[in-house]
Amino acid sequence: MSEPNSLNTSLKRQIFPLAALVGQAELKKALLLAAVNPLCGGVLIRGEKGTAKSTAARGLTEILPPITAAVGCPYGCEPDKPQTWCPYCLARGDKNVWQEKPRPFLTLPLNATEDRVAGGLDFEVALGQGTRRNNPGLLAQAHRGLLYIDEVNLLDDHIVDIILDAAASGFNTLEREGLSVSHPAQFLLIGTMNPEEGELRPQFLDRFGMSVQVIGEKEPELRVELIVLREQFEADPEGFRARYLEQTETLKEKVIKAQHFLPMIEIPERVRKFMAQIAAEHHVAGHRADLFLEQAASALCALNGRRILSEAEVLEVAPLVLAHRQRESAPPPPPPPPPPTEPPEQPEPEDSDEKPQEEKPDEDRPENKEPPEPEQPEPGDQPEDPPDRPELPPLDPEGLMEQIFEIGQTFKVRRIDTAKDRLRRRGSGRRSRSRVSQKQGRYVKSGPDDGLGDIALDATIRAAAPYQKSRTCPPGLALALEPSDIRSAIREKKMGHHLFFTVDASGSMGARGRMAAAKGAIMSLLLDAYQKRDQVSLVSFRRNEAVINLPLTTSVDLAGKLLAEMPVGGRTPLSQGLAVTFREVKNVLVKNPLARPIVILITDGRGNVCLDGRPDQNPLKEAWTLASLMAKEHRVKYLVVDTEEASLVAFNLAARLADALGANYFKIGELKAQTLLDIVKQEF
Amino acid sequence: MKQSIPVYPFAAIVGQERMKQALILNIINPSLSGVLIRGEKGTAKSTAVRALAHILPEIEVYSPDPFQLDPQSEADLLAELHLALGLGMAAPPKPEKRKIKVIELPVGATEDRLVGSLDLERALKTGEKRVEPGLLAAAHRGILYVDEVNLLDDHLVDVLLDSAAMGVNTIEREGVSFAHPARFTLVGTMNPEEGELRPQLLDRFGLCVNIGGILDLEQRVQVLERRAAFEEDPELFSSEWQAESEKLSDNIQKAQKLLPQVKASPELLYHIARFCLEVGVDGHRGDIVIYKAAKTLAAWNGRTEVTKEDIEAAAELALPHRLRRQPLQAIADSLDQVRKAGPKL
Structure with missing residues (x-):
């Protein structure tokens, strides 16, 4: 197979150049910063539908500076950090041939299963050569590059856990199927989401260094420009891209230059304090914000071609870094008035005069005194009908006033409760033996056979693969399976x-x-x-x-x-x-x-x-x-x-x-x- | 043996002009990215979509090719994708013409069938890791039809959104890692009584029509008569409508040829932008779709110049489901409701 997951040339033709994007200055800035400084923690792009979120994120691929890695190394190890090298690079030591290659930009689709994210046994190699080799997952391939997740808020919890794990330690450790591998996995997360579809888990949110809120342009001129550009692009993608080639190259050079500058940025003590102060002022949770703030500001400083970080640059990046970390700035509402922030415009019971109102004086509760006078007490009414017609005077022995608020x-x-969350995963996540067919839901990973018949064949083959040398194959098949190899699919379904x-x-x-x-x-x-x-x-x-x-x-x-x-x-x-x-x-x-x-x-x-x-x-x-x-x-x-x-x-x-x-x-x-x-x- | 199940002719559908128009516009211009048909049960929603088979134009594809690649613009992908399938390139597939296909996504489909998965037979027999393409590959350059789209499993919707977004389906599952183009016209039908669609999926449909039962007595009788005639002898009925179908098909092809020449004055573009701003549309997809739909309408009517009427008709199709709504507010039935609330076009 060719380079996995790489957007091949033809698919690349579909990339709309970042330079041609109309407006969205903040978004472009954030993406540039991420391109310059891998330590500034990635970008979360939030926004309503149809605001070029994905378009912008994919455009980023074209302005990324290259990295240097060893030829043949599956993990893209860093040349000057031998302590983090993978077994392959370690084994070759000085014999490694270092070569420039494009910075990885990997797409994590929502259909991803665990073995492709974290890695797993390569059964092709295992069957063909009888050796156990790790088939590096997306986390490995994205090392020193970017991991792009479209609609990131829809990603399965289980996959999110794996990503969080790797992001926290910078390493991805695999202990499964007879494999024991640990490799560096440092990547920038680029995610897009539409908040209408639900929010991210706070912990996941925190991993994104920066966030940008994009909204549609409000100027008719810009909107028209956008329509026109889009039309030109769709009519002739290649010609369109060629026209922006120069601008794209300029951007890329700018990024490379800034990357070169980055290690030389000086941060005066005064600015450092300023950053801490800003973070504190905005009630930011945790210290990660300070760190990202520093990295993002340095990246901006480098992009501006300056040596010494100033407050202005910190202020410029602060919204990007802090917005999504901010805790509620107001203290919890004081207890006395229970609906403290209810708007005053709520209808008072008195003013809804078009509704039938009636009441017997002997009403049940003290606070029912204020409702209006009884108007037309009559017997006989249908208590069922929830939205009672005004024409049918609702009435019963108790008397009542009826209103619609x-x-x-x-x-x-x-x-509501974290326990609820866990229950959901257990109750719905696994094969539910209830009326739904067992094979519904998204196959996320595999586990030992549970006897329910939902076999995960890929995992089963991986489990059997290493033992093939010692088994005899049935005719016509490439491998011999034994009951102990059987793995069941674990499916997650958010019901x-x-x-x-x-x-x-x-x-x-x-x-x-x-x-x-x-x-x-x-x-x-x-x-x-x-x-x-x-x-x-x-x-x-x-x-x-x-x-x-x-x-x-x-x-x-x-x-x-x-x-x-x-x-x-x-x-x-x-x-x-x-x-x-x-x-x-x-x-x-x-x-x-x-x-x-x-x-x-x-x-x-x-x-x-x-x-x-x-x-x-x-x-x-x-x-x-x-x-x-x-x-x-x-x-x-x-x-x-x-x-x-x-x-x-x-x-x-x-x-x-x-x-x-x-x-x-x-x-x-x-x-x-x-x-x-x-x-x-x-x-x- | 071409059509084992008789299909009601598109041309014989009574009334429901907007639905028919929306479908035809999408055939002429696939970049409109689909139509959502909302309506009560028994309003010929599914019939209309399946009837498209009669009038769909031809496209050039390789044969055999599970990915429906375009020999004009995607030829370079062919070798790469076919090697990934383990198909040899000894006898390279030849381009040939065939009708656009309607691929139906059943509501109960599994994810691996939709996106593709590991080819199990091959894995077991030869120990090789190969891709088995799914429905998304089959639907490339065609129509992906989802009946009762609002009942589609949530995780399928997610996957659909994922690939619809960029026209590429990326597979990262069961040990295989693979990407292929997947640009399709998404056609969905739904009965709003059974729940609404998620906003993000809603936005993926370029156009949206709300249809109701026919209230005109004569037309209702016509529906009954034609239905009865069709059920009695489907073949005879189809052949009676053959001429009509062909005419429709011809017109579609004419419009397709005309489409690249259609122009709109800059004033009209401002008209679109301002209107979208005034009524409050999320994002920019609304603008773009109105513009495309207006151009397509002009071509359908045999013109090369977009008129204001085209834009209004296009807005009627492109906006109702895109308006910024209060949470849980119902989708406007037509732009009239919008106009009542907001400024006039």
């Missing part, structure tokens, strides 16, 4: 979770914009669910009963729509809500025993209607008993979001309920992401 402000939800939202829609939720805040919180969770491809279900309870507004579906959109229309009013049949939800959860568990549903209960916990619809028993106690029964189902994870505002007369009933459920308990204000590590602030 707008969705309050949404926010980034914090990761997402089953999320059940159980929402208290009783009258007490109408007070003081609580429902708006709650809807905001649910919406945020829904957005989170959307990114993680969860299935969601919506149950609401009010008046005398609980209703399944939305059976389990992947259409988070629909859930959002229903949520917006959900009316509020009436008493609080908490037990009903719990019971209906649990029935749904049970259904899921029957169908899919490996599922790990999550129930998110949004309530103030003030149940006042029993299961039989009568308010006079002890509805709270009933709900708690029910809750403790539900807690016995260990496969279900519960989350209680308390909507009660902190005040002198807080009842903390939701907390008690959470206790009974064994649930995680949050005040509604606490749902926000504590560390905004994963959100890059638009403005620095």
Whole structure:
């Protein structure tokens, strides 16, 4: 096979020259810095779709300065660092022939399996020559070069782990299939992502030295220029590239010159302090930022052809290095007002006058005093119909006021629980013996035979290959397999979770914009669910009963729509809500025993209607008993979001309920992401 | 033995003009990169896509060649890719003409079938490491059709996005390391009731049409009649429509020839850019697609000059799914909704 993964000439023709890219100054700067200084930690390109993210990243290949490596060395070892040499270079010692070669630029596709990333036994060699040889993976090939990952946020966790491991130590160690290899793997990560598709893990994010946020150009002139250039390029790629050849070469020379300058850059003590200060001021997590800041600033200094690093250069690169590391600069919100940053524009209950409003004076809760006057109390109504028509005056013996609140402000939800994450990988990651066929999911690596029949043949061959000398082959086959060679595929499939939202829609939720805040919180969770491809279900309870507004579906959109229309009013049949939800959860568990549903209960916990619809028993106690029964189902994870505002007369009933459920308990204000590590602030 | 399953003729589809137009534009100009057809069940979505087989033009390919390389521009890849497959170059494949193919990606496909994988038979029999090309190789320069694209497994979508982005499919799995060109027209059909597409995948479709059932009584009757006639005797029905199909096919080829000569005045380009800015489109792909679609429309109508009407019609096809939406907001059915909300074109 030819040079693996190299973009051969014909494919190279498709590269749009970096020099021809319209606008995107920050992006080009970051890429140049990365080209000059391999120590500045790579670039993460974030941006909406269609903003030339990938185009720019691939254009980088053409301006990379060459490296010097030994002829025949599979790992591209550095000539002046003999202590890191691979066995091949070590064995040849002085006999190594050093030669310039292009700096590696490797593409890590999302379909990559472990053996191609980290390396593995080359079975062709093993079968043909009977020797064990490592088939270097992408990490080896990318040593001293760049590893490019398109849509990096969609990469499998498992592959991310391998990359993180190598990035942290600078070495990739392989202990498998009878191989024991360790080789240097220092590479720059270049990644592109669209944040709409989910965020990166903080740890992974941290590995990127710089990040750039790209947005579409706002000037019509530039947009037109872009259309025209694109058209010219597509009509005649080669001619187009030829026209930019000179500019590309100039850029490349600039990079080579700067690289030459780089070791000579001096950093005055004053500037060093300045860098530390900047990092500290921006509440940056960890010390890696300081390091990257120094390297990036030095690279810029070298590009500018200067010897001594100045504050101006530090300031210029600071946004690139710091933006994605910044922690939330504001201290955690003070406890007193639970929805602290809710916008003031939430509709007050009073002003939604177009909705039917009615109420009996004997209402259940003290804070229900403020709702408007009862208007048209009439008997007989259909309690089912969630978005009640205004024409049908909703009414029941309790009386109720019914309103539809707008969705309050949404926010980034914090990761609900790390344990959840691990469960996901285990529950869905492996072959699920449930109704789905076993061979679904992405094959990421192999393990010992698990007897389920999903054989990873490539791994099996690798396992068998070294023993072929001592075995006799069946006729017509190239190798003899024995049962001990069998390897099974380990597949990862992100199935997402089953999320059940159980929402208290009783009258007490109408007070003081609580429902708006709650809807905001649910919406945020829904957005989170959307990114993680969860299935969601919506149950609401009010008046005398609980209703399944939305059976389990992947259409988070629909859930959002229903949520917006959900009316509020009436008493609080908490037990009903719990019971209906649990029935749904049970259904899921029957169908899919490996599922790990999550129930998110949004309530103030003030149940006042029993299961039989009568308010006079002890509805709270009933709900708690029910809750403790539900807690016995260990496969279900519960989350209680308390909507009660902190005040002198807080009842903390939701907390008690959470206790009974064994649930995680949050005040509604606490749902926000504590560390905004994963959100890059638009403005620095 | 050419077509074992009878295919309903494209020309005989009643109504659904926008869908037909979008499909035809994509055939004329493959760089429009596909169309997404959204609509309820029973609105002839899949029928239309499969019916394309009748009217697709021919392209030049090597035979045999699992990668559908273009003898004009990708000849240098042939030897390299074929050697990687272990095909000898003793008898180099000859260029020949054949119709563009529609490759169907089933919703339940596995990843290795899509991107390609290790050739197991070869590995077991001879111990050699060879590539077995997948559907992406087969779809190069053709049409990749995904029915119920919104139900496609997530990891398949990821892979699809990965290769659609640059027109290259890179394989790094099961011990093989390999790359080949994969530029295809992505055609997807979906019923929005079953959930929406992910934004990034949505953006990969150049055009998007929303279709509904036909409300006109006469047309509905026509649908019934033609369907009945087709089911009774598919061959007879197809032959009745043969002339129509050929006419369509001819027109497509004429438009293809005309396309390189189509020009647009700089004013119109500003028109596009400003409009996209005003209605709020993410990124630049919208601009580019409108421009291409407008040019293609002009060619389809036999003109070499793009008009304002072309641009408006193109925007209608290229923008609804690209507008910056509130999270979870529904995709606009048409630009009318957009115009209501935003400034006028």
